Amino acid sequence: MFTSIKRVILLVLVGSFILSGCQKDKFDEYYGRPDSLADPIYQQLVAKGNFTTLLKLIDKAAYADILSKAGYWTLFAPNDAAFQVFFQENGITNAEAVTKEMAEKIVKYALVYNAFRTDRISDYQSNIGWIPNQAYKRRTAYYDGFYKEMVNGVETVVFSSNRNNSAVGGTPYYVDGDNNNKYVPYFHQNFVTAAGLSAIDYNYFFPNEPYTGFNFIGGNVKTADIIAENGIIHEVTKVTLPLPNLDQYLAGKPQYSLFKSILDKYLVTYQVNELATRRYQILTGKTDKVYIKVYNAGLAFSPNNENFVKTTDNDGQSDGYSMFVPTNTVLQNFINTKILEHYTSLDALPQYILVDLINSHLWANTVWPTKFASALNLLEEEVRFNRTNDIVDGQILSNGLFYGTNKVQESNTFFSVYSRPYLNPNYTLMTRALNEEYKRIINNIDIKFTLFMMSDQLLRAKGFDYDPIRVEWVYTSPATGVRVAGALARARIQRILYTHIVATPNNELNNIATTTGFIRTGDRDIPGEYIKWNNNKVVAAGNEDVGTVVNITGFDNTSNGRVYYTDNLLEYSERGIGLKLAALANTIPPGQTISPFKRFFDYLNNSPLYTRATGVINGVLLGTSHTLLVPDNNAIAAAITAGLLPASTTPTTGIDVEKVSAFIRYHILVRRTVAADGNQDITSSETLHKNINDEVVTVRINNQINNLSFSGQNNNRTATVINASSNNLADRTLIHLVNNYLDYR
Known part of the structure; x- marks a missing residue:
């Protein structure tokens, strides 16, 4: 019995082994590693x-x-x-x-x-x-990790920034868990073709290695x-x-030590980080604190960041950074002659100047040798180096391209008219005002400007200042003591500032010391107000109101024009234009017995359109552009004969009053200040007059240099500006004397 039971058990075990063997064969067949x-x-x-x-x-x-x-x-x-x-x-x-x-x-x-x-x-x-054909590098398994560096004379455990430090949006400079892995570059023909590159771009960095269509660094x-x-x-x-990153390469090259010292002393901080410290202590068992090497948030990128922007995990595959670094001798000469012209040392400079100096040499993208002209830095400037003559050292690094240069980047910020107030501590208010509105206009070396300088001393004497605590402009009237702040004060200084900017494509104001003339301020696309000059003396409408002039005391030439130093400000008028016309009507020219403006003004002075106390003409708003055409006395007489004006300047009937009003309104151009300078490509303008259907009535304009004329809507009469008595300045307005009247009928 016992023997029979053992025999059964043995058969079951044998059967089980056979069955399990069959199952394993099936498992291996299905899941096993294929041969x-x-x-x-x-x-x-x-x-x-x-x-x-x-x-x-x-x-x-x-x-x-x-x-x-x-x-x-x-x-x-x-x-x-x-x-x-x-x-x-x-x-x-x-x-x-x-x-x-x-x-x-x-x-x-x-x-x-x-x-x-x-x-x-x-x-x-x-x-x-x-995304096809947009990558030229890949993230590797290698990273530097923690390292030792002397910080303020003390050996310190340091970890590099693994993000670009940015104040915008609170972008962090360090993300825990990101090892800051290095990237390795390569050249594949598909990328080279798609990027518009060629063998030149590869051999620029590896001149002794033939380009094959798939190159790995120098092989x-x-x-x-x-x-x-x-x-x-x-x-x-x-x-x-492992290739060094831009930060490491710069540190290992003494010929660029001046550039690096500016970064290290003024634009780098070491910030203790608890997360990095905890990680380091767990890994090493040591108690040192870890400091992150952080570059200034105003810089285009952090040179020690191995990642790219990191908006997506792999964006470092497709792009990197570029750094153009002048050698010590070149940079020192630039600092001595340009940067420190009005400062005693780099320590005395505002930090923003150092940030701009460095940023003018940084590109937050890969700038290939054949693409210098199309790459823009943070200051929106192309690469202004010749790749053959100006580059003394070219390197492909783990996080970008490095170019050593024998010149500095000819940055707009340091070479344009903007550089004169920007680099002078006596013009900080003017620089601040320019940065708010007009820096982009004048900081372009391809467009010529003349800039009249406004010193802090002059601006404060005129009641202007900036409150850094409240972060706003303030203005205190020197005449009344009334103080305004914020938007109102800002609007005042911006209007004055714009009067000190003049587009001069043909150096129109370079002979200001020996000539006389008038010119419109501002940019060609944004009309400003007119100013006049006479042998180194300049006036705007506000200066004429109070009888002051602006004397030129010196000048500097820059890459895109000239700046003039002055003893006063060009001020705008805050008086109604009728008061200016009244002054002209009461000024009798030599050899004459009556002002040529008088008869027209007499009609205005007695018109319901006019407020005598303020000089305001109904429909003419302060601060808006106008041109006032004043028919001379003979033209007024002709208009009376034609029935456009009553004989009396004090009409009593409603019809005659309306005749006077219509006549005056038709001689006022709205939203345009027109002068005989040939600079305005306009052929017509609206007037203040409207017809019985409440439609605006226009005049035609023929504008040539020193030959400006206007004709009525039916082209039935032409009035030509009498230059000797015209271009009279008022609030954003020119008052011209013309030799004929315009017929609005």
């Missing part, structure tokens, strides 16, 4: 036979296990011939002489996250999917797309240690 699957990266390298040195370094770096398992890598694998050249260049006898630290650098920098065949190597992995890809179970291998002919 056709390529070996992992490590085994592939062994099988190829020409990567023996790389394999030794992989073993030394403790990466053999990683590369023998499942994963998703791209390995740019230097062959044995590449290592032979590397050892000779670096005085290394063989693989055994390579330190573990160097082995880790070589292996980890050759190892790229994710597997990329050549059909994807030039594509950018965006957050919306693959080429000999065999591409070696398929492995855990990734892709590209055999390369160059051994590469």
Whole structure:
């Protein structure tokens, strides 16, 4: 009985083993590693036979296990011939002489996250999917991590910024968990073609290495797309240690030490970070605090940030940074002759000047050698270097391109008329006002301007100042003591400032010391007010109101025009234009017995359109542009004969009063200030007059230099400006004497 039971148990066990063996065979058949699957990266390298040195370094770096398992890598694998050249260049006898630290650098920098065949190597992995032919680098397994640096004389544990520090939107300078991995660059033909580049762009950095269509830094890809179970291998002919980033390269080149010292002293801070500190202490068991090396938030980018903008995880594949750095001698000369013209030292400079100086040499994108003309920096300026004559050092680095230069960037900020107030501590208020509105207009070296300088002393004497606590302009009337702040004060100083800016494409004001004339201020596209000059004396309408002049005391020439230093401000008028006309009507020219403006003014003075106390003409608003055409006395007489005006300047009937009003209104142009300067391409203008259908009535304009005329809507009469008695300044208005009347009928 017992024997029979054992026999049954044995049969069951044998059956179970047979059944489980069958099931395992089925499991292995379905889930097992296919025989056709390529070996992992490590085994592939062994099988190829020409990567023996790389394999030794992989073993030394403790990466053999990683590369023998499942994963998703791209390995740019230097062959044995590449290592032979590397050892000779670096005085290394063989693989055994390579330190573990160097082995880790070589292996980890050759190892790229994710597997990329050549059909994807030039594509950018965006957050919306693959974008063809927009990538030229990939993130590697290598990163610098924590390092020691002397900070204020103390050895300090430091970690680099892994973001661009920005005050805009509160962008952080450090994100915990991001190792700031370095990128490795390569040149594939698909990217080169799509970017409009050529072999010139590659050979500019690697002149001794032929461009093949798929180059890896200073070598080429000999065999591409070696398929492995855990990734892709590209055999390369160059051994590469991790490339330095822009911050590291700059630190290692004494010929650029002045540029670096400006960054280090004025635009870098070290900020203790609790998250980085905790991570460091866990990893090392040490108690040191960790400081993040942070670049000023006003800079275009942080040179120690290995990532790009990081708006998406992989944007570093498609773009990087560019830095153009003048050598010490060149930069020192520029600082001495330009930057410190009105300051005693760099310590005395406002920080914004140093930020602009550095930013003028930084581009937050990859500026390839053949693309200098199309790349714009943070100051919206193209690269103003000649790639053949002005560049003394060109490097592809882990986070961008570096160019050493034998000149400074001829930045608008330091070479235009804007630079004169900007670099002078006596003109801080003018600089602030320019920055709010008009910097972009005058800070363009391709357009010529004349700038009349407004010193802090003059502005404060006129009642202007800036309150840094309340962050607003203030104005206190010197005459009344009434104080206004904010928008009202700002509007006043901006209007005065614009009167001190003149577009002069043909250097129209360069002979101001020996000539006489008038000119419209402001930009060509934004009309300003007219000013007049006479042998180094300049006036605006407000100066004429109070009987003052602005004397020219000196000048400087810049790349886009001239600045004049003055002893007074050009002020705008706040009086109704009728008061100016009244003054003209009461001024009798030499050799005459009556003012040529008198008869017209007499009609105005008695018209219901006019308020005598203020000089305001109904419909003519202060601060708006007008042109007033005043028919001389003979023309007024002709208008009376034609029945357009009553004989009496004090009409009593409603019809005659309306005749006078219509006549006056038709001789006032609205929203335009027209002078005989030939600068305004206009052929007609609205007038203040409207017909019985309440429609605006216009006049035609023929504007040539020193020959300005107007004709009525039916072209039935033409009135020509009498230059000797015209161009009289009023509130955003010119008053012209004309030799005829205009017929509105």
